[in-house]
Amino acid sequence: MKTRSIWRNLWRGYGIVNQLTPAYIPLTVVGSFIKAAQPFAVLFLSARIINELAGDRDIGRIMLYAALAVGLAFVLSALNAVVTRRITTMNSTLWARFYFFLGNRYMQLNYDQIEDAANNENLADIEAKANGNGLGILRLHWSLPELLQPLFELAAAIVLVFGMFSSASNYERTFITSPFATGLLILLVLLILPFTYVVKKREQRILQQAFEINPKANTYIQFFNEYMQAKNAAKDIRLYKQAPAIEEHYKKSDGLAYWYKFFDYLGKNNALAAGMNALLAGCVYLFIGLRALYGMYPLGSVVQYIGAVTGAVGALANLIGVLGNYITNNPYLDLMFHYLDLPDNIRKSGSARPIPQDELEFEFRDVSFKYPGGSDYAIERLSMKLHVGRRLAIVGMNGSGKTTMIKLLCRLYEPTDGVITLNGVDIREYDYAAYMRIFSVVFQDFKLYSFSLGQNVAASETYDAKLAEECLQTAGFGEKLKAMPGGLETCLHKDFSDEGVEISGGEAQKVALARALYKNAPFVILDEPTAALDPIAEFEIYARFHEIIGDKTAIFVSHRLSSCRFCHDIAVFHEGRLIQRGSHDELVADRGGKYAELWNAQAQYYVSA
Ligand SMILES: Nc1ncnc2c1ncn2[C@@H]1O[C@H](COP(=O)(O)OP(=O)(O)OP(=O)(O)O)[C@@H](O)[C@H]1O
Numbered sequence: 001m002k003t004r005s006i007w008r009n010l011w012r013g014y015g016i017v018n019q020l021t022p023a024y025i026p027l028t029v030v031g032s033f034i035k036a037a038q039p040f041a042v043l044f045l046s047a048r049i050i051n052e053l054a055g056d057r058d059i060g061r062i063m064l065y066a067a068l069a070v071g072l073a074f075v076l077s078a079l080n081a082v083v084t085r086r087i088t089t090m091n092s093t094l095w096a097r098f099y100f101f102l103g104n105r106y107m108q109l110n111y112d113q114i115e116d117a118a119n120n121e122n123l124a125d126i127e128a129k130a131n132g133n134g135l136g137i138l139r140l141h142w143s144l145p146e147l148l149q150p151l152f153e154l155a156a157a158i159v160l161v162f163g164m165f166s167s168a169s170n171y172e173r174t175f176i177t178s179p180f181a182t183g184l185l186i187l188l189v190l191l192i193l194p195f196t197y198v199v200k201k202r203e204q205r206i207l208q209q210a211f212e213i214n215p216k217a218n219t220y221i222q223f224f225n226e227y228m229q230a231k232n233a234a235k236d237i238r239l240y241k242q243a244p245a246i247e248e249h250y251k252k253s254d255g256l257a258y259w260y261k262f263f264d265y266l267g268k269n270n271a272l273a274a275g276m277n278a279l280l281a282g283c284v285y286l287f288i289g290l291r292a293l294y295g296m297y298p299l300g301s302v303v304q305y306i307g308a309v310t311g312a313v314g315a316l317a318n319l320i321g322v323l324g325n326y327i328t329n330n331p332y333l334d335l336m337f338h339y340l341d342l343p344d345n346i347r348k349s350g351s352a353r354p355i356p357q358d359e360l361e362f363e364f365r366d367v368s369f370k371y372p373g374g375s376d377y378a379i380e381r382l383s384m385k386l387h388v389g390r391r392l393a394i395v396g397m398n399g400s401g402k403t404t405m406i407k408l409l410c411r412l413y414e415p416t417d418g419v420i421t422l423n424g425v426d427i428r429e430y431d432y433a434a435y436m437r438i439f440s441v442v443f444q445d446f447k448l449y450s451f452s453l454g455q456n457v458a459a460s461e462t463y464d465a466k467l468a469e470e471c472l473q474t475a476g477f478g479e480k481l482k483a484m485p486g487g488l489e490t491c492l493h494k495d496f497s498d499e500g501v502e503i504s505g506g507e508a509q510k511v512a513l514a515r516a517l518y519k520n521a522p523f524v525i526l527d528e529p530t531a532a533l534d535p536i537a538e539f540e541i542y543a544r545f546h547e548i549i550g551d552k553t554a555i556f557v558s559h560r561l562s563s564c565r566f567c568h569d570i571a572v573f574h575e576g577r578l579i580q581r582g583s584h585d586e587l588v589a590d591r592g593g594k595y596a597e598l599w600n601a602q603a604q605y606y607v608s609a
Pocket of ligand 1: 115371372374378396397398399400401402403404405
């Protein structure tokens with residue numbers, strides 16, 4: 001995977017943060033400034049009050065400083081509360097926005113990229129690392145105040161500490177009040193800060209190691225959660241008693257041992273860093289205290305300098321920590337940008353030629369296709385024409401390439417070799433969205449959503465109720481529709497509505513068929529459209545097939561050869577090749593052919609003994 005520069009990643013990453021939570025960045029700048037300024041402002045005014053108490057004791061000035069301290073604290077706290085409330089509200093929907101952002105991108109990917117296991121693994125990794133470790137874009141989000149607040153604190157501390165080096169009062173000249181002592185203190189700070197950096201670096205190495213030794217730990221946890229909770233796995237888990245086996249796999253893959261090691265180290269690290277900071281703070285106290293003793297600083301300034309120097313050291317340590325976090329996080333930004341940048345290879349390849357308005361004729365010309373990463377051809381040297389207005393049945397054994405041929409026709413994949421044409425022009429030349437409108441397809445593994453029945457049929461939020469009803473009627477769902485409490489408004493499943501209804505596999509297939517009819521595309525493709533239907537429903541669909549399809553062109557994939565008899569044309573696939581084509585009668589007559597073999601194998605179950 002491409003490694004990108006950290007600066008470019010940060011720039012792009014914060015662009016996404018801004019897109020996910022607009023106004024978060026400016027509000028965080030304001031919030032961090034307030035949080036940083038508040039203690040330093042109070043520190044400054046407290047120092048003034050102490051100086052007054054130890055010096056002129058001017059009651060007017062003391063009152064003014066006290067009023068300023070209280071007023072500022074009040075105003076800044078109020079502002080901080082307003083900003084924090086807005087940020088907290090925004091953050092409460094961050095997860096939802098983040099997941100929608102990832103999912104939305106997934107819906108835009110080319111189909112070949114969806115079926116590519118590597119891309120799915122990457123996405124699972126992005127989600128797992130975000131979920132388990134807060135890495136990636138979310139880390140940028142949460143790190144912003146961690147970066148900005150110490151930056152502002154450092155700036156404020158530098159302003160407050162300024163007088164420490166330019167004191168003009170009368171004081172005793174000793175080593176401790178000399179510039180050498182100041183130099184020594186600065187040296188000490190500079191020595192301890194890299195130590196913080198080294199400790200942070202080591203922490204990252206251990207984290208990196210945990211990921212390298214078991215890179216998929218979090219991803220596996222995510223997968224297992226899905227397996228354990230998948231509704232369609234629940235029956236098998238119970239009947240095959242799979243729970244202990246899943247638990248065993250889970251324990252082997254969760255990588256918990258590495259996380260124990262990491263957090264153990266993190267605890268020790270933090271203790272060490274806190275110890276070093278305490279040591280440094282002690283040295284600062286001693287240094288400023290001794291200087292005050294020799295008369296170099298007034299009492300109030302002692303408070304101010306000690307507060308400012310310790311604040312600056314703390315801010316620097318935090319800054320180093322957060323910069324370290326940005327470095328650790330960079331590979332996870334790479335992972336995210338790799339996913340976001342997956343090329344739009346199919347859609348951009350065409351020259352956006354409009355779809356012909358006259359009759360459509362498709363042709364496969366010597367087409368071969370291998371799935372990405374696969375070694376065998378799923379389709380091999382396929383040449384065939386699809387005639388307008390005809391019904392073509394495609395039959396063949398499992399894995400013979402029937403569904404793959406349809407995916408190629410629908411431009412879900414591009415051929416490895418050869419070309420598919422529409423009216424003599426390579427289909428890749430046509431506008432992709434317009435091309436997709438040519439087909440109404442019911443795939444074997446269609447999906448209905450927990451939206452209303454009408455929305456499912458129309459595949460849209462709004463729909464033409466009359467048309468939706470007609471299509472459901474034609475697809476054989478009429479009786480069930482009448483029994484539904486809210487008619488077309490009834491939700492499928494109960495995910496979004498307690499009144500939602502569960503429908504059977506066969507009923508779902510009818511709704512999917514109605515969806516294909518509602519689209520009213522000129523080319524209808526039905527991949528095993530009646531596999532889940534009862535014999536009567538199946539008979540009805542076939543008896544009215546011509547009425548259902550009308551003057552459209554239809555491709556019909558089925559294992560039930562008896563149901564192919566009404567098609568004008570039958571294509572027999574075997575091991576990715578088209579091996580026979582003709583009418584039912586012609587193919588049955590070819591006794592040594594594959595079709596006759598399949599026909600006879602099926603027919604014997606229907607012949608009474
Ligand atoms: N996403 C995929 N990645 C890799 N190989 C695949 C993929 N989908 C299908 N194949 C392989 O391609 C070959 C053809 O599969 P295809 O789904 O086209 O067969 P089919 O004739 O529709 O089978 P069935 O009758 O079982 O539905 C099979 O050997 C299958 O293993």
